[in-house]
Amino acid sequence: DARVTQTPRHKVTEMGQEVTMRCQPILGHNTVFWYRQTMMQGLELLAYFRNRAPLDDSGMPKDRFSAEMPDATLATLKIQPSEPRDSAVYFCASGSGTGGWTGELFFGEGSRLTVL
Amino acid sequence: AQSVTQPDIHITVSEGASLELRCNYSYGATPYLFWYVQSPGQGLQLLLKYFSGDTLVQGIKGFEAEFKRSQSSFNLRKPSVHWSDAAEYFCAVGTTSGTYKYIFGTGTRLKVLA
Numbered sequence: 001d002a003r004v005t006q007t008p009r010h011k012v013t014e015m016g017q018e019v020t021m022r023c024q025p026i027l028g029h030n031t032v033f034w035y036r037q038t039m040m041q042g043l044e045l046l047a048y049f050r051n052r053a054p055l056d057d058s059g060m061p062k063d064r065f066s067a068e069m070p071d072a073t074l075a076t077l078k079i080q081p082s083e084p085r086d087s088a089v090y091f092c093a094s095g096s097g098t099g100g101w102t103g104e105l106f107f108g109e110g111s112r113l114t115v116l
Numbered sequence: 117a118q119s120v121t122q123p124d125i126h127i128t129v130s131e132g133a134s135l136e137l138r139c140n141y142s143y144g145a146t147p148y149l150f151w152y153v154q155s156p157g158q159g160l161q162l163l164l165k166y167f168s169g170d171t172l173v174q175g176i177k178g179f180e181a182e183f184k185r186s187q188s189s190f191n192l193r194k195p196s197v198h199w200s201d202a203a204e205y206f207c208a209v210g211t212t213s214g215t216y217k218y219i220f221g222t223g224t225r226l227k228v229l230a
Binding site for chain 2: 004033042091093
């Protein structure tokens with residue numbers, strides 16, 4: 001069963017610490033999205049990539065967040081330094097975005113981050 | 117700019133009753149439209165999508181949705197709700213050119229009474 005894999009599933013850290021979340025998209029998918037979900041804001045688009053190139057990261061606080069795709073099988077979202085307001089569930093989703101665009105995003109199970 | 121509005125934050129229905137979840141969108145062209153469902157502690161799963169053609173689309177789990185261009189709506193329906201349908205439902209708009217960007221609504225949380 002092809003699926004998007006996210007690690008860690010849960011992370012508790014202290015304010016000021018660096019946090020790195022990882023995502024393995026479905027093999028063959030060339031579009032990767034990062035979303036943040038909170039009760040107050042719902043699902044917010046942080047960044048997305050096509051063919052490993054960042055297309056839009058306007059939703060991401062640039063001073064502390066960074067997103068990369070070191071290779072086609074790994075996407076990372078890093079927060080440094082972390083703050084309590086970053087506590088949320090972070091979702092990665094992948095899809096096929098060229099030629100046969102199916103329009104469907106496949107979501108991972110999320111990384112629940114708690115910053116104390 | 118694209119946007120999606122789900123006016124109902126919470127909806128409660130009795131098991132066996134019919135369901136309609138509302139979704140309105142704003143987009144300059146004909147969008148791609150989606151409904152996703154999220155069970156507690158899980159990621160989102162696609163229920164159905166509309167790209168073109170027949171404006172009534174069928175999805176998984178007995179759901180359907182109707183695209184109404186004149187009303188900029190894409191409401192989700194189910195004739196008879198099951199207790200297992202309790203979840204949060206998200207409507208989304210996908211842009212049809214360029215960067216294939218996805219915008220999600222704020223979600224509607226469905227509660228089902230036994």
